[in-house]
Each structure stands twice: as structure tokens, then as C-alpha cells.
């Protein structure tokens with residue numbers, strides 16, 4: 001029996017793509033192996049969002065090319081495939097395939113004709129969502145992609161190049177996927193998209209569906225206890241969607257809505273042309289709709305031309321909004337982006353210094369929030385045993401990790417947990433009943 005090895009880097013969308021590729025190969029009678037040297041087909045499912053992510057892929061490729069069986073098929077799929085294109089074959093001549101994020105369903109063609117080289121980095125199709133086999137068992141959290149690509153074109157971001165323009169999947173297809181997931185074990189549905197709240201699908205009768213319609217349609221499924229979505233663009237947080245936080249208790253009180261910077265000048269140069277007051281208004285509306293809501297953000301420090309005072313405004317806004325669970329990155333110049341050729345690139349040491357300062361502020365906010373959870377009861381979803389195998393790891397509605405002492409064999413899939421202790425990284429708790 002043929003064996004495949006797949007390694008996934010990067011975002012949740014890639015994790016989803018990786019699961020689909022694995023299911024596709026399994027349905028052709030192949031089994032998965034974690035040993036590269038034993039595999040007949042080796043796939044790296046890649047991320048290109050920062051230079052470091054791309055570098056990681058090429059160093060993994062270098063290692064694998066020495067470890068693999070000589071006749072194993074070997075290639076990359078995803079964003080680095082799209083970023084590098086034919087150049088990937090020049091850098092690593094042993095590669096057999098280079099398939100962009102919307103072309104991995106072409107992989108079986110190569111299995112039929114293994115002596116050829118396959119390059120396909122086309123965009124613009126939802127084809128990959130068709131024909132791929134369904135997974136027979138869903139994990140407790142089902143990630144359901146609803147749209148792909150992004151029309152925003154932030155000047156630092158390679159995603160519009162690698163994933164293309166926004167395309168929304170048909171409403172009925174998404175609902176079918178959710179039902180299938182719920183019937184096969186999903187407790188939480190997480191809608192995915194690069195610009196998830198930009199979801200907009202118009203059917204043949206001319207009816208238009210938005211993300212709020214998807215939430216409303218999925219919430220009545222009895223097996224589904226929690227719903228969330230990621231990642232949101234601030235100005236597409238429309239009133240119908242904000243209202244869902246008021247009316248739909250299954251929608252978790254947690255939202256990732258990246259602000260990136262607290263400086264109006266930097267935001268303008270990032271081509272994120274929203275007014276900070278508008279962003280703050282949206283947060284206020286969300287808090288009125290759902291008083292216990294918490295917001296998380298992504299931040300970039302050291303964007304070209306960022307001054308000390310621009311940076312201080314970022315720290316200020318983080319403290320003002322009181323973000324939790326946030327991500328922060330040093331700006332990384334990427335090919336195919338406008339910011340990469342801007343003047344006044346910031347030296348690495350200043351980026352590092354600013355990142356450390358922002359992270360200290362974000363960690364402090366996280367610790368404060370985590371401590372505020374002590375004594376409350378949160379409904380948490382079981383994730384699995386901890387590293388020792390002796391304790392249970394749960395996920396709170398705010399995506400905090402919560403450790404519950406006790407044998408994982410006794411874990412309940414979803415449970416009320418009283419929080420007993422907290423630090424900046426995680427919580428501890430016990431079953432409330």
C-alpha cells in the first residue's frame with residue numbers, strides 16, 4: 001500500500017486544506033505516515049505570510065530531499081507554491097509538483113502520470129471544494145471555509161496574491177458541510193475565511209446571503225453548541241452581524257478583529273483606510289450587543305516609516321480596547337506587495353524592540369483578563385489530554401486553554417468549568433457539577 005506524508009504550515013485555512021488533501025489520498029487507498037523516508041508521496045502544505053514562513057518551507061524541503069526514497073513523489077502546495085511558482089523547480093530540482101492553494105485537487109493527475117512535473121498556481125476557482133471526499137469523522141471543532149481570498153489589498157500582505165480575490169462558497173454547500181460535521185461529531189463550528197465577514201453569496205433567485213444568515217441557519221442544529229468565525233475585517237462588521245451577538249447565544253463572545261496599528265498615518269499607508277473612531281464605535285456596539293464579549297487583534301510593528309510616536313499609539317489602542325489573545329508580528333517585506341518597496345524600512349533591531357514592548361503590554365492584558373475569570377463558570381470544550389496524559393485540556397469560550405486535573409478517560413465533551421487559578425498563558429479549573 002502506498003504511503004503519504006503531509007506537513008502543514010500556517011493558518012487554519014491551511015489546516016483545513018491539509019485535512020482535505022489527506023482525505024483525498026486516503027480515498028485512493030493510501031495511508032498516512034509520519035516518516036518521510038517511508039513515504040511514496042511527500043507534500044508540504046505551505047505558508048508565505050512572512051519571509052520566515054517561506055524560509056522554513058525551503059529548509060524543510062532541503063532536509064526532506066536528502067531523507068526521502070529516491071522514487072518518492074515530492075512537492076509543495078499552498079501559498080509558497082503560488083509565491084515561488086516555477087522558480088521552486090529551479091531552487092529544488094527534485095520537486096515533482098508545485099500546486100497553489102486553489103489547485104491541490106489536481107494532485108491525483110500526477111499520481112496517474114508520475115514522471116511529469118506538475119505546476120498549477122491558477123486562482124479563481126471553487127473547484128477544490130467539489131469532488132473532494134468528505135471526512136467520515138469530524139473533530140469536535142469543525143473548521144468550515146465559507147470564502148477564500150481577499151479584496152482588501154493591505155499593502156504589506158501577500159495573501160491577495162497567493163489566495164486571490166474573494167470568492168464566497170454557495171450558501172447551501174456551506175450548510176451541507178455544517179450538517180455533515182454536526183452529524184459526525186462536531187460540537188463547535190468555526191467559519192473560516194481570509195475576510196470571513198465579507199461573505200456574500202447570491203443564489204440563482206437573486207437572494208443574497210451574508211455571514212449572519214449562515215449563523216442563523218446553523219444555530220438550530222442541536223449537536224452544535226458553539227459557533228465562531230475568523231478572521232474579520234473591521235469595517236465589514238455590519239449591524240446584522242453585530243446583532244447576532246445579541247440574539248444568538250451559541251455564538252461565542254469572542255471575536256478576532258485585527259486593527260494592525262493604532263496610528264492613522266500607518267493605517268493609511270497600510271491601505272487600511274478606516275478611522276480609528278469608527279473601529280472604536282464598532283467595538284462599543286459589539287459590547288452593547290454582548291456585554292461579555294472580548295476582542296482579539298493582530299498587530300504589525302515596524303511597518304515602513306513607523307515612528308516612535310506611531311508605535312506608542314499602537315500600544316495605547318491595545319490598552320484602550322483591552323484586547324485578549326492577540327498576535328503580534330514584526331513587519332516582513334513580501335514579494336508582490338507595495339510596502340516591500342516603500343521608503344524608510346525600519347531596522348530589524350527597532351522592530352524587535354517594539355515587538356518586545358507591545359508583547360509585554362499584550363501579555364499584561366491577557367493576564368488581567370485571565371485572572372478576572374477566576375471563580376466564574378465557563379462552558380468549555382474538551383480538546384484532549386495534556387502532554388503528561390494525566391490531565392484534561394479544555395478550551396474556554398474565549399479560546400483560553402484551561403487545564404482540569406483528572407483522568408482524560410472521564411472527560412466530558414463539553415462542560416461547565418469553574419476557574420480556580422490563572423496565569424498569563426492558561427487557566428486551571430474543575431467541573432462545576
Ligand code: SAH
Nearest residue numbers: 156157194231258298299329330331332334
Ligand atoms: N485576514 C487574514 C489575515 C492574513 S495574515 C486571514 O485570516 O487569513 C494574518 C496576519 O499576519 C495579519 O493580520 C497580519 O497581522 C500579519 N501579516 C500579514 N502580512 C504580514 C507581513 N508582511 N509582515 C508581518 N505580518 C504580516
Ligand code: F3S
Nearest residue numbers: 150152153154157159
Ligand atoms: Fe491580508 Fe489585509 Fe486581506 S491582512 S488577507 S489583505 S484584509
